[in-house]
Every structure is written in structure tokens, then in C-alpha cells.
Amino acid sequence: MQTPALHTLSQGVELLLKYPHIERGSSPDSVRNTFSHDLRKLWTTPESNELKRALHRTAITCWNKAKSSGRWPMQDFDGDPGTSLERAIEQLAHLHSKSSDFALRYILRHPEVAPKPRFVVDTFRSVARRMVDDENYLKL
Numbered sequence: 001m002q003t004p005a006l007h008t009l010s011q012g013v014e015l016l017l018k019y020p021h022i023e024r025g026s027s028p029d030s031v032r033n034t035f036s037h038d039l040r041k042l043w044t045t046p047e048s049n050e051l052k053r054a055l056h057r058t059a060i061t062c063w064n065k066a067k068s069s070g071r072w073p074m075q076d077f078d079g080d081p082g083t084s085l086e087r088a089i090e091q092l093a094h095l096h097s098k099s100s101d102f103a104l105r106y107i108l109r110h111p112e113v114a115p116k117p118r119f120v121v122d123t124f125r126s127v128a129r130r131m132v133d134d135e136n137y138l139k140l
Helices: 003-023 028-035 039-043 046-069 081-095 117-133
Strands: none
Touching: 003 028, 003 039, 003 046, 003 081, 003 117, 028 039, 039 046, 039 081, 046 081, 046 117, 081 117
16 A cells, blocks of 8 residues: 555545635634544535536546556556546545544555555546636636
């Protein structure tokens, strides 16, 4: 498991998922108290729906780009990018929480299943970059 990369990734995912709440007027303290570091809870809120739609659209693009690049010949690209994104978020949420004894905070060998960081990084980075470049991208 690539613990340092996944730990940093989970923190970035958490911050991006908190953005719609703060953009819609919730205070940082309110968001912190309501969600703490719970990626599952953040991912499933109605406030995250537009962000999730953007991430799902982008996941398809990232998936197809990776598939056609030839850089990952052993990777199985037969699945659905959206399903893979959802599974990756679920895995990150688990690894980022008490249910895994906070597996990503410590560099230990864990018997945990982890997502492939590159796909999640590419997907979230692309959406975050568009959000920075175009303040109306998500229309929150």
C-alpha cells in the first residue's frame, strides 16, 4: 500500500468535498463539526452532488486516456470508470477512518485494500484545476 501518497490524496479529497459546503455558506467550524474527516459522509451529502457529477464525467476522460496511453498494459480497463471512482472513494474513506484504525496515518503494513492513486489523483486534480480556472464550473 502506498501509504504516504494515499494519505495525502485522502486529505485533498476531504478538502475538495468540504468546498461545496463552505461555498454554500456553511462556516468552516460547522463543516468541521458536522463531518470531521468522514469522507463517506461528505461524499453522500446533497451538497456534493454537482461535484460528484463533475468527478464522474472526468473519471471517464481520465480512464479512457489511461487506457489508450498503453502505459498500463496489465491494468484491467473493462470496468466502468464511475464504479471504479465510487469504489476508490469507499476504499479511501475506510482507510482514512477509525474503521481501519487510521491505516493511512502510519507507515505500517496493513492488510487493507487500497485504490490505485493515479486514477483518483488524475480525476480529482482535473476537476480541482477547472474549479480554480472557472469559478462558475460547478455552478454551486
